[in-house]
Amino acid sequence: MRRWLAMTTFGTVLVFLLAMPLGTSAAGEQAGGTLIDGTGTPIGTVQLAQTANGVVVTVNVTSAGTLAPGDHGIHVHAVGKCDGPDFTSAGGHFNPRNKQHGLDNPNGPHAGDLPNFMVGASTASQGGYTFTATTNMITLGPGPTSIFTASGSALVIHAGKDDEKTDPAGNSGARVACAVLTAKAATSGTPPSAPVGSATAAAKTGGDGRAFFIRRLGDG
Numbered sequence: 294m295r296r297w298l299a300m301t302t303f304g305t306v307l308v309f310l311l312a313m314p315l316g317t318s319a320a321g322e323q324a325g326g327t328l329i330d331g332t333g334t335p336i337g338t339v340q341l342a343q344t345a346n347g348v349v350v351t352v353n354v355t356s357a358g359t360l361a362p363g364d365h366g367i368h369v370h371a372v373g374k375c376d377g378p379d380f381t382s383a384g385g386h387f388n389p390r391n392k393q394h395g396l397d398n399p400n401g402p403h404a405g406d407l408p409n410f411m412v413g414a415s416t417a418s419q420g421g422y423t424f425t426a427t428t429n430m431i432t433l434g435p436g437p438t439s440i441f442t443a444s445g446s447a448l449v450i451h452a453g454k455d456d457e458k459t460d461p462a463g464n465s466g467a468r469v470a471c472a473v474l475t476a477k478a479a480t481s482g483t484p485p486s487a488p489v490g491s492a493t494a495a496a497k498t499g500g501d502g503r504a505f506f507i508r509r510l511g512d513g
């Protein structure tokens with residue numbers, strides 16, 4: 294099943310969920326980490342916030358150069374270890390339900406799968422671009438899809454585009470950026486606000502109907 298639901302109003306995305314049961318995790322848990330490149334140099338931040346609709350994943354890349362213009366695979370990986378330069382230490386995709394990779398894979402997706410991070414040419418040259426998605430395939434609370442496993446978890450960005458259907462990683466190429474994800478003390482429980490200047494957005498229902506995403510794109 295594939296459905297696209299999107300509505301953009303003054304930069305605000307409204308997503309309507311149709312008869313889709315959500316997890317019972319209480320909203321408010323927070324997590325995050327520092328995004329590093331293959332040399333270990335910080336290039337941005339990752340923030341995760343549990344909401345009633347899922348986990349809002351926000352990546353802010355502040356240093357140009359690591360991510361070329363275009364689409365980049367981005368996933369939650371199953372080991373909280375980011376050893377450069379290849380980040381193989383982060384293991385495979387977070388996949389507690391033992392699915393295949395890809396939001397468009399009929400036998401998928403991995404719980405850690407996300408839509409592509411689209412980097413525009415103008416933003417890539419200037420540095421500073423943002424990815425935001427909401428996924429209910431993972432949780433920051435307890436339960437079988439909690440990313441806080443014994444091995445931890447990491448967010449990895451790849452050099453190439455994720456085709457969202459080829460196991461195990463959508464042919465998205467080398468791992469070029471990585472952030473170890475750690476729990477943070479909850480603040481107000483308010484999800485992060487939308488980045489200013491969002492141009493387009495799309496929400497998507499994953500292969501088995503358990504997932505939906507809100508994606509905000511930069512100005513590129």
Ligand SMILES: [Cu+2]
Nearest residue numbers: 367368449462
């Ligand atoms: Cu990956």
